[in-house]
Amino acid sequence: GIVSAPQEDSLQGIKNIVAVASGKGGVGKSTVAVNLALALQQQGAATGLMDSDIYGPSIPIMMGTRDRPPGHRDQQILPVLAHGLKMMSIGFVAPANAPVIWRGPMVHKIVSEFLRNVAWGDLDYLVIDLPPGTGDAQLTLTQTAPLSGAVVVTTPQDVALEDVNRAVRMFEEVKVPVLGVVENMSFFSCPSCGHREEIFSHGGGKTAALRFEVPFLGEIPILPDIREASDRGLPIVAAAPDSAAGQA
């Protein structure tokens, strides 16, 4: 549930806020966040998706919604609507070919704006795509947004275990329940001969879940379709996020 507090005006209609995190970048965290939000929406839940990665917003590209400046009404920002989701991302606001390097305090302000000043309305779930990694920005966000739970995304290799550890510890520190670990890019099956290659190793996500005593939500294999879908902005719903949807 949500810790209720008087200043959380635009969050009051939201039943559950789920953060999607990763210990490091490039593991498919945004992909899983998009898939989770879509899976929940397809199960009939009113769902929102907030991109809190101010430096590298990928949600607008993945959802095929570039160049859609959000509207305003009664001093609130209106979320962008696509594929049945209400969304917000700096990618909708800042022009794509004027790359900006925001300084720290500005980033915090923008995220605060997205949480408190976007007309989210009544939602069963708001999925927050955290910035990749477990640094200052992530910690601040977990402390400012009332999170119901968090999903940690990882790739299978040994070196990723420490990253999962850091992410799980961060959520423990701020008392946010870890709903589980998703192992993405779990293996590759050659479309030509069926040979299975564990390009990035295999099983590290499951090992991490057991070791850090959190649920294992499942594996997503390396599928060129997923990358093509992200590139084209036509999201596909991959298998494992259904289990995350079940947990949330």
Added chain:
Amino acid sequence: GIVSAPQEDSLQGIKNIVAVASGKGGVGKSTVAVNLALALQQQGAATGLMDSDIYGPSIPIMMGTRDRPPGHRDQQILPVLAHGLKMMSIGFVAPANAPVIWRGPMVHKIVSEFLRNVAWGDLDYLVIDLPPGTGDAQLTLTQTAPLSGAVVVTTPQDVALEDVNRAVRMFEEVKVPVLGVVENMSFFSCPSCGHREEIFSHGGGKTAALRFEVPFLGEIPILPDIREASDRGLPIVAAAPDSAAGQA
């Protein structure tokens, strides 16, 4: 060359400082940084490798040098020596199983310490593995370290173009020459049947180099050997970094 300034004591013996950057995480930036440093050292250059990623230091693991606390002498930190390189990383200092979330100003102090207070000695090259992405931390580092040049690492997909754009723009803004773009995970050849799969698309790195008018340094295919080497800490030198070594 290096902009000489009186306070840069421990950097004075260094001829070239090359930063390895990425617009987003997980593209293999640390892998390329390690490979570039090793390639330079194998060509006979006295080379150092500095891990400036305080939140997710991967250099100690990739170089097989965990649990090697650096020594001190005359109030300077001594770099850790391995595979012919002088190295520094927070991973050598902070215990592996006590994940710490450093707050912003502390990160800046640590990086400053690594630059100014490590006994680097006389080096032909110091390779700096920047944190992934193009945020506040990266911009600050490019402004505090006198960089001779930067290499940008990317993966091939369309969505990565914007990330390369941001990285190139950042270096232009601080007047650091971009030595070129490396396209990592460029394609996968099935070891069983030879089928070539462009898992993460192909050619985006080359497109980016042409579009942003910087040299294209080459492609590195997806090789399970690379991932295994990183996991085991026995670095292998991949092909493309030789061209980066040539440029530097």
